[in-house]
Amino acid sequence: MKYWWKFLGIGLLLFASIAALRTPLSPALVHVSPDRVAPGPAVVEVLGYNTNFQKGSTVGYLENAGQRVCGSAEVIDATHLRLTLEVPAGMKDHLTTVGIDQLRYDGALFTEGLGSGIESGACGPGVNKIDLSGVAFTFPNRSILYESIRNLHFHVPMWFAMIFLMGISVVYSIRTLGSNSLEHDRASVSAAQVGLVFCALGLITGAVWARATWGAFWTNDVKLNGAAVTGLIYLAYLVLRGSVQDAHKRARLAGIYNIFAFVLLVLFLFVVPRLNAIDSLHPGNGGNGGFSDLDLDNRLRAIFYPAVLGWILLGVWMFTLKNRASKLNDQLDR
Amino acid sequence: MAVARPTCVRPYAGSAHSYLRTVKFAEITHLVRLEVALDLRQRATWAGMLLYVVSAVYVCFLAVKSGLGTATWNALFWIILLFAAFNALARSFQREDGGRQLYLYTLVDPRSVILARAFYNAVTMVVLSLLSLAVYLLLLGSSNLDNADMGQFLFAVVLGGIGFASVLTLISAIAARAGNGIGLMAILGFPLVLPLLLLVMRASKLALDGVAWSVISTYFGGIVLLDLITITLAWILFPYLWRD
Structure with missing residues (x-):
């Protein structure tokens, strides 16, 4: 079967999304x-x-x-x-x-005043009196996060998918410079456009979540700055494409900018935050609980990894569709 | 000028040790001298850059008078420098109209052109940064430098100037080739300059607070690394930009 990965992607997405929304929080x-x-x-x-x-x-x-x-x-x-x-x-x-x-x-x-200790009485918890039989598979229930912990399975995979698509875009840009082929250039811009869609989705899911947990739609956080810069870079990439008329020249200029920008973006997202020693407000950073302590028995991971793969496969599928559509469009224009 | 050679088509060709040999120092020196000669002939260019900085600082002076906190003082200085850099470096490839570009193209390796231009831009930016600092201190007061380690601060300013030049040289070339000067350059350049700007602002704030060299050297190392990476990328990518 040629398109097995599309079915795999849809299956993973359905599984991860339903599980992410239906799994109850632990008591x-x-x-x-x-x-x-x-x-x-x-x-x-x-x-x-x-x-x-x-x-x-x-x-x-x-x-x-x-x-x-x-x-x-x-x-x-x-x-x-x-x-x-x-x-x-x-x-x-x-x-x-x-x-x-x-x-x-x-x-x-x-308690205000302190003393030297209290007399201990023998009491609870004796036996587990909470009925866990109906809710065997649960998500961790942590203060501040509460139900919003489900966003992990939507918001984070969207960013993974975006980075993956931008990676595809830059690979096609490198091939454009090597081959001078407009086909590669078209693939590169299609991937960047689909990546921008995922960037917008990630921003929206993140902003709604931030309003619920941090009390503001936007904060001065390293990851948010990284997201903003990513969006600006790829919008600039599209503006650059729009301002050059000649197709081959456009392909080359856009390819050069894409490669240059991607390297700086990787530095900005993964190196500068470590150098600056700035901690993010995000779970898993700066002393906030992440996988390692929130999720002691890997319940979140069991949904999260399928979600990541599912969103990436969906992104790749969207990219191939977009690429074919713009190819047809070019042929119709001619 | 150096001997004419066929233009480079495949920059990666050749074995690893030939990389250094492909940096043609004689060509680069010639090109830098050419830049200096051209700028000496058109002094209005430099006068324009200086006037831009002085006006920007004066506007800030009118807007805030004095009594800025150290953090704001530092931020304002780097914002002025950022805009001065865009203004100064945007013209770096503007001279290259069709005829002159073709002439250079037949004579020299494109990689020599980008290295020479980056070097000359770095020198320009260092001079411009130090002059801006002088004007800034004159108008907005130097009380924020009381606790500063001046050596560190000047080093941060110099490194920042070199960094702006190394990131923006290729961007300026792209914008010039797209035929859409300074407007496009700002759009393309701002998101790319941000990593450098954050590092250099943090470093100069630390220098103003007078921290130990061991603390600040991480940032300096990061800035130098960023400069090296961007220059290398420009060196690899520029030949493709020149090919028509």
């Missing part, structure tokens, strides 16, 4: 109120996400410097719970962790 404690406590009786409201708190069998505790204090957990519904307990005096750390069964919210509570 987590997402909010605790109030956020500071003082020694004495306290009532702490805990909000869970995708949790299944069960009346009568849920254990709640506070943990400070490795020492635990139990409370009585009153379950309101599957995701709401009220923890009543006596906050002990003499906590060693300012930050106290709230735990419900197997789930923990690290550093949920703040």
Whole structure:
């Protein structure tokens, strides 16, 4: 079968997209109120996400410097719970962790004064009381990211596809200089145009995600600057093509610019950020969680890699279509 | 002028050690001297570049008066220098109308032309950068240099000037060949100059803060590396640009 890779691409894309949208997040404690406590009786409201708190069998505790204090957990519904307990005096750390069964919210509570440690009681989590049977395959549930973690399977593969297409474009540019062939030049510009489509898609998915997690559509981030420069370079490439009339001269000038720009782009995207020691706000950079700590059991990777391959194959397919269409267009014009 | 030779068609031909031999220093020296002679004959070119810088600095002076913070002072200086570089280097291939280009084409290796032009542009940019710095200091005050390591700062300015020249020489050639002068050059050049600009601005900010050489040398190394890569690329690609 000649076009097996197109079916493979569509299959991977469908699998990755459906899995990315349908897979639930793992249960987590997402909010605790109030956020500071003082020694004495306290009532702490805990909000869970995708949790299944069960009346009568849920254990709640506070943990400070490795020492635990139990409370009585009153379950309101599957995701709401009220923890009543006596906050002990003499906590060693300012930050106290709230735990419900197997789930923990690290550093949920703040205490003003410090002491030399508290008496530990023997309590929870005894057995795993959360029902994970229905949600065996889940995505990590991390604060700030939450549901937006699904964007990993759309936004990031789009950039991979774009870089791949720009790579195709530059390879055809090199061949144009060697052969002086207008066919190669056409392939080069088609790849760059499809790459720009992916650039726009990556920008849009990124901006929407950034609004949800960082609170702004655009920030001064290394990766965002890299994206902006990439877009500008290839728009400039198209402007350069538009301003030369002679086809062979256009092919050569555009090819030269494409090669020069691509090398500088690679330097800008992959070398300058390391040299400048600027950290990105993106997950996986600058102390933000990435694959290595968010995804301890490779659940994200199982969807992410098929998504990358799927988007790249879709991009290549779009490139071949675009190339054929512009070839037909040229013949019709003549 | 050097001996006429058939123009290069395949720049990669020959074994690896022939690369250095293909750099024809005699031709390059001749071409640089030609540039100097032409510029001495048309002094208005240099006067124009200087006037551009002085006007730009004066506009900034009117807009901000004085009392800039170090970061803003540094940013403003590099923005002025960036525009001065575009203005100065855009004319670098403008002289090449059909006749003169054909004449050069029959006489010398195109790679000598790009190397000579890049070298001459680098010298131009270094002189222009230092003159801009003098005017800038005169008008906007030098209080921001109090903590600076002047050696580092001047080195950053010189490296920045050379860097602009090395990135923009090929771009200026492309824009001139496309027959659409400075407008096209700005569009093509701005995104490509950004990596260099970020490095050099960071380096000169560090120099203004007076950090140790061990901290700043990474940036200087990066700028030199960037210069070498862009010059090499220009050297490889320029013969294709010249072929018609």
